[in-house]
Amino acid sequence: MPNTSNAPTQNYVPGEHPDLKPPIGQTGILLWLRKNLFSSTFNIVLTLATLYFLYLVIPPLLNWLVLDAVFQAGSRDECRALGEGACWGFIDKRLGQFTYGFYPIEERWRVNLTFLLLVMAVLPVLWEKMPKRRIMLWFSVLFPFVSAWLLLGGFGLESVNTDQFGGFMLTMIIGVTGIVFSLPMGILLALGRQSQLHFIRWICTGFIEFIRGVPLITLLFVASTMLNYFLPPGTTFDLLLRVLIMVTIFSAAYIAEVVRGGLQAVPKGQHEAADAMGLKYWASMRLIVLPQALKISIPGIVNTFIGLFKDSTLVVIIGLLDPLGIGRASLSDSKWQGLATEVYVFIAIFFFICCFSMSRYSIYLENKLHTGHRI
Amino acid sequence: MNLVKNAVAAAAASLLLGGTVQAGTLADVQSAGHVKCGISTGVPGFAFTDDKGDWQGFDPAVCKAVAAAIFGDTSAVKYTTTTGKTRFTALASGEVDMLARNTTWTFSRDTDLKLDFVGVNYYDGQGFLIPAELGVSSAKDLDGASVCIQTGTTTELNLADFFRTNGISYEAVPIETNSEGQANYEAGRCDVYTTDASGLAATRSALEDPSAHALMPEIISKEPLGPLVRHGDSEWADIIRWTLNAMITAEELGVTSANVDKMATGTDNPEINRLLGSEGDLGAMIGLDKAWAWRAIKMVGNYGEVFEQFIGKDTPIGLDRGINAQWTDGGLLYSPPFR
């Protein structure tokens, strides 16, 4: 009988037995495959079906996206003459428009710089182990003012009107502003809703319920048209600013409810312990209750942010040109007609990257803050 | 804080005064340095952005002509895109100063909605676009068809009338914008797309294979499309009206963007001279200078030039002048005289 096992044929002195390799098929990729893909008949069928599906989908997709695609062209007809696949030449020609909207070409460096500064401002907030974090945090606080100056101009820079904002830049502005301002506002609203003071509680509850009871698109309409009826004729109150305010209060109302969930999950004992230590309301909130509540609320908060980011595309209805609006207007150019798929795929990739990174960051944060303490 | 207080006080005041007329649009426009113009979200040939990010098309051309007349600068326009549903609110609320956006002049819009149509820049009618393979030759055979239709338009109402009077039924697929309509139609979510025939020609040109689609012979409505302003400032309406008329008259009199400079020095046709400002001072009567019409024609072109540039026979849209020819050529374009 041949020796099929890799068990030693040799005897060892007790205690001297060497570490043996696990049998083949019990480690590495083979084990993983067997355990995850081929563990039962049903799983085998599923795996094969999936493989077949991928085989059907991926090659044509790859052909269309990359291999047969045309990356440089002056019009759709040129594209079609050059290749069967996607006409990225269109996106290439209009990349500036998709990114900056109608921002003056000579001034676009300001948008780029703002974006760079945004990364620098966000890093210390998100990344705890960042070197020189304290100093950098001060920069983060200043960033909103710096960026407003850079984007709008004035004080030495040529001023640019907000109606020239558009494309991804607009999405980022709405998304980032909404996120940055709605979080503190939402937390305050959540605390207010739990307040012992009736007046504050009523106001906060009323506000939250009112805003949650209306669709965002209605608020945007109010921002774009109704406000004009109330403001005195001749006053101009920037449309983008109105939209930013509406988007912020909208998402603040949702954040407030998410945070309230977190607050209610913090056991009463924690409040009482804080009281027993003689902490005043704000101190006990800041040191004891909120850190726990917010930790629990992270998935919900990030969820709201992702929703907010995607809802920013609604502004196209009131005439602000986000990437979809730019796409629509560009697609009507007779030179480039019929390339809707390219535009939507391109925009989808952008949104996917943004939203996916947000959700990955939330997972990272949850793991980091997971101190093992279960309530 | 003060600002908020002021705003609230002013809001209360304006509520009390209620519906005060907004006079002085020209002065507002001049101090702002641009015309706020409402356009569509994108219809091939009628409104689109070019590679440089500038709005172009048959409709923005009207905005540009007005900006040229007032400022001598076609880029002094702030465009706001509007859908069929939002356009009138945008105009009435002052979000825009004028609309140039495939909008049909109707009784109720002119009166009940308190808008003023200043003229017609395209005489249109509602048609149907269908895939050629459907093999239908008359709109009356469309019983039971699903129809893509933009909400808030005359199209919607005409369609209901047409199907009712012919005793046939249809299923409406409501859409918001032209590009959405095109996408739905192309994906087969509706059998038929209906809107103004010009818009259909434009949409057809943008399809993957235009020859596989056909416009039906029936035109079921009258759709005089033109620029409009809100009630309450007739002086402002005059400026838009006569800028449009200047473009139409220029074509009638043979003034083009190419020869306008030469003609402006004086011709033996007194109407051309009045139009271009070498005789009399018509501009002063609408609060502008003598050269207002000259600038509009020079920078944007006369009506025929604009038509041919964006939607005419040599463009992918390929529209005939048809009834949009000058009255001298048997069409309906007939501008009142410059006198």
Ligand SMILES: N[C@@H](CCC(=O)N[C@@H](CS)C(=O)NCC(=O)O)C(=O)O
């Ligand atoms: N003329 C009709 C219909 C106008 C209309 O909505 N036309 C479409 C198709 S030509 C359009 O302009 N759409 C522009 C857009 O989708 O933004 C009306 O005034 O109600």
